[in-house]
Amino acid sequence: MQSALINGKKLCCSMLLKNCFRPLSAASGKLTNVEINDKTGVAVLTMNRLPVNGLNLDLLRDLLQSIQEIEKNKCRGLILTSASNTIFSAGLDITEMYKPDQERLKQFWNALQDVWLALYGSAVPTAAAINGHSPAGGCLLASSCEYRVMLPKYTIGLNETQLGIVAPKWFMSTFRNVLPRRIAEQALVQGKMFTSDEALKVGLVDELVASKEEALIKCEKFFASFSKTDPIARYLTKKQLRYNDMKELQDEKVQDVENFVSFVNQPTVQKSLGFYLESLKKKAK
Numbered sequence: 001m002q003s004a005l006i007n008g009k010k011l012c013c014s015m016l017l018k019n020c021f022r023p024l025s026a027a028s029g030k031l032t033n034v035e036i037n038d039k040t041g042v043a044v045l046t047m048n049r050l051p052v053n054g055l056n057l058d059l060l061r062d063l064l065q066s067i068q069e070i071e072k073n074k075c076r077g078l079i080l081t082s083a084s085n086t087i088f089s090a091g092l093d094i095t096e097m098y099k100p101d102q103e104r105l106k107q108f109w110n111a112l113q114d115v116w117l118a119l120y121g122s123a124v125p126t127a128a129a130i131n132g133h134s135p136a137g138g139c140l141l142a143s144s145c146e147y148r149v150m151l152p153k154y155t156i157g158l159n160e161t162q163l164g165i166v167a168p169k170w171f172m173s174t175f176r177n178v179l180p181r182r183i184a185e186q187a188l189v190q191g192k193m194f195t196s197d198e199a200l201k202v203g204l205v206d207e208l209v210a211s212k213e214e215a216l217i218k219c220e221k222f223f224a225s226f227s228k229t230d231p232i233a234r235y236l237t238k239k240q241l242r243y244n245d246m247k248e249l250q251d252e253k254v255q256d257v258e259n260f261v262s263f264v265n266q267p268t269v270q271k272s273l274g275f276y277l278e279s280l281k282k283k284a285k
């Protein structure tokens with residue numbers, strides 16, 4: 001009975017997908033795609049830098065432009081998802097940090113800061129349909145949203161310490177906004193990657209579903225829960241709650257870039273990044 005109901009919804013969703021979605025052309029860059037559901041006013045922002053949606057400078061710039069366009073269009077919600085069937089995002093593209101061009105390295109971190117500020121502070125309600133693995137920077141994006149729906153058998157987490165990296169303060173604040181402090185602390189120091197089931201158990205994600213279509217429906221339902229809420233009061237409340245985290249980065253943006261650049265340029269860090277890239281490539285062979 002339940003699966004019949006779910007199937008009923010699936011059918012509706014695929015009909016909706018066919019009939020009601022229109023591209024938001026200004027916001028559809030090469031590496032992201034935005035479609036707005038004309039019936040609900042919800043925008044689906046899809047990362048499309050295959051195979052793993054590594055967050056490089058170009059993808060980050062496209063993401064920022066898309067988020068800003070969605071805000072400008074006063075959409076009723078923003079759902080962040082991936083065009084891959086198995087990876088939400090592999091996090092930061094390590095090739096941006098390994099043997100980097102110094103000017104590009106600064107632009108890269110600045111772009112990540114701007115995407116985080118735009119997504120974490122978005123006036124439009126946000127949700128992530130996590131349809132694949134979501135380590136590090138991928139987890140940061142998903143955790144910056146207000147609601148998360150994940151598919152089974154994937155992993156999500158801030159694994160920085162396992163890579164010999166200290167996650168910046170604003171990565172940690174984002175995590176702490178979602179998880180109870182003690183669980184956040186344990187996970188951050190361990191660099192823990194949670195399975196989908198574990199993520200649900202600790203509250204890192206809100207729901208598990210069997211398919212991307214169902215995830216999109218659940219995210220839409222989350223937005224529908226605001227139907228009786230005044231949108232301005234809703235936004236101002238969110239803004240107040242997230243104010244300190246955002247202010248901290250805004251006040252230290254330049255210093256944060258300098259910290260990042262100096263950290264990444266350390267010979268030991270370069271060596272580790274090189275080994276890690278090699279291990280990923282070897283694994284792919």
Ligand SMILES: CCCCCCCC/C=C\C=C\CC(=O)SCCNC(=O)CCNC(=O)[C@H](O)C(C)(C)COP(=O)(O)OP(=O)(O)OC[C@H]1O[C@@H](n2cnc3c(N)ncnc32)[C@H](O)[C@@H]1OP(=O)(O)O
Pocket residue numbers: 051052054086087089090091092093094095133135136137138159160163165166167168259260263277280281282283284285
């Ligand atoms: C004191 C304060 C100082 C402040 C300093 C702040 C410093 C902060 C610095 C950095 C913060 C970093 C956060 C990050 O996001 S780092 C990135 C972390 N990401 C990961 O560890 C994920 C690595 N990838 C994987 O685990 C897997 O690739 C997975 C995503 C699970 C996908 O697996 P699978 O489907 O099997 O695909 P492959 O592994 O075969 O990968 C396909 C190709 O993609 C390449 N790849 C994968 N991930 C990355 C990546 N993150 N960057 C670059 N390239 C990546 C992989 O090498 C394969 O490439 P190829 O086909 O050429 O061999």
